[in-house]
Amino acid sequence: MTTTRFAPSPTGYIHVGNLRTALMNYLIARKAGGTFILRIDDTDPERSKEEYVDAIKADLEWLGLHWDRVERQSERLDRYAAAADTLRANGRFYEAFETPTELDLKRKKQLNMGKPPVYDRAALDLSEAEKDALRAERGQGVWRFKLDQTRIEWTDGILGDISIDAASVSDPVLIRQDGQVLYTIASVVDDMEMGVTDVVRGSDHVTNTATQIQIIEALGGTAPRFAHHSLLTGPQGEALSKRLGTLALRDLRERGVEPMALLSLMARLGASDPVELRSEMAELIEGFDVSRFGSAPTKFDEADLFPLTGRYLQSLPLDAVVERIEAIGVSSELAPAFWTVMRDNIETLGDLEGWWTLCRDGADPVIEDEDREFVAQAIAMLPDGPFTPDTWGAWTGAVKEATGRKGRGLFMPLRKALTGQAHGPDMAALMPLLQVVKAR
Numbered sequence: 001m002t003t004t005r006f007a008p009s010p011t012g013y014i015h016v017g018n019l020r021t022a023l024m025n026y027l028i029a030r031k032a033g034g035t036f037i038l039r040i041d042d043t044d045p046e047r048s049k050e051e052y053v054d055a056i057k058a059d060l061e062w063l064g065l066h067w068d069r070v071e072r073q074s075e076r077l078d079r080y081a082a083a084a085d086t087l088r089a090n091g092r093f094y095e096a097f098e099t100p101t102e103l104d105l106k107r108k109k110q111l112n113m114g115k116p117p118v119y120d121r122a123a124l125d126l127s128e129a130e131k132d133a134l135r136a137e138r139g140q141g142v143w144r145f146k147l148d149q150t151r152i153e154w155t156d157g158i159l160g161d162i163s164i165d166a167a168s169v170s171d172p173v174l175i176r177q178d179g180q181v182l183y184t185i186a187s188v189v190d191d192m193e194m195g196v197t198d199v200v201r202g203s204d205h206v207t208n209t210a211t212q213i214q215i216i217e218a219l220g221g222t223a224p225r226f227a228h229h230s231l232l233t234g235p236q237g238e239a240l241s242k243r244l245g246t247l248a249l250r251d252l253r254e255r256g257v258e259p260m261a262l263l264s265l266m267a268r269l270g271a272s273d274p275v276e277l278r279s280e281m282a283e284l285i286e287g288f289d290v291s292r293f294g295s296a297p298t299k300f301d302e303a304d305l306f307p308l309t310g311r312y313l314q315s316l317p318l319d320a321v322v323e324r325i326e327a328i329g330v331s332s333e334l335a336p337a338f339w340t341v342m343r344d345n346i347e348t349l350g351d352l353e354g355w356w357t358l359c360r361d362g363a364d365p366v367i368e369d370e371d372r373e374f375v376a377q378a379i380a381m382l383p384d385g386p387f388t389p390d391t392w393g394a395w396t397g398a399v400k401e402a403t404g405r406k407g408r409g410l411f412m413p414l415r416k417a418l419t420g421q422a423h424g425p426d427m428a429a430l431m432p433l434l435q436v437v438k439a440r
């Protein structure tokens, strides 16, 4: 059975880059009728925070990316210790004692000599007596996985055939000096024991995948299918990594982005199929195919989210928004007309507030100098409220007659006088909603 997982580290809020990973794994599982696991990668007790675990769950729930179960790495440390024992018993695990400074020096020397900065495996030559001496002097060492120096190959669901020379990769450290188990092995143990069949993650993990494939094999498991999506860049192709902090899902939510708009964009961005606005998760699941994604960096422009959100909102019936509308003070009698008139003029539900303020309090009129007399004359002719859908036509007809103005020269100054803006809803439809006209 297809099983996928989304495996964030709870060290911060999740952002659009994480969402891409979460969504792809979710859609693969749902399309196959499989299982989607939320795995909290919290082996680092210093950086992992409970508030981030809660925030990750809240963000996924907001998006409707429901998981089948939660797993936490911090509760599985005994499993990782057992795997480490297996690797030790297989002769694939060795203790190394170099300090970070010594490793740095080695790397610099290698680079100076034009060699790749790969760990030289000096620790493999240590005798037991030498190790004892180093332990006495420096405490425990780190534990490295001994890579088999062959080519590591897999067919990636997005990148295609990959071949990495293990000799060009350092033996990965799987356990730190303080005994903390690192992600590289924890993830492998989890994927094996949880029956994960498909792993989609960012292409920054490609080298990890190479080493993880060997670790899986050394533990007697079978590698899952891997797919590595490209990293997101800004609209000009600039690195997004520094700005991802401002693209946290909770910030987008605060700014009024609707989940289906965000999901519709992310399910297709970087794929060969066009972005299509979907209103149901089922349609996204149906239309998803990971093999349609390309390896080139994917440009992401948050500005795209707002017109998409606007289009999504336009499709909503009053029922879906009536609470929000009444919460800003629109009466239940006015709500249907208010929604019909405003929904084509908003990008987020938050925009409704501005329109309601305009209806309730009137707008500060905008009147060009050359229109002053004309507007004064027209306003004098404005009938008393309440206005009806016919008010605008009757009024502007009379003003046209009296002033000889027509077309844009007639309508635009009146729109700006009544609404303070050059754009907005159809005036005939807006008039009945206006409780106050300030220009008067």
Ligand code: GLU
Pocket (backbone or CB within 6 Å): 007, 008, 009, 041, 183, 187, 200, 201, 205
């Ligand atoms: N915790 C890892 C990360 O957030 C998970 C990577 C993976 O999917 O294996 O990068």
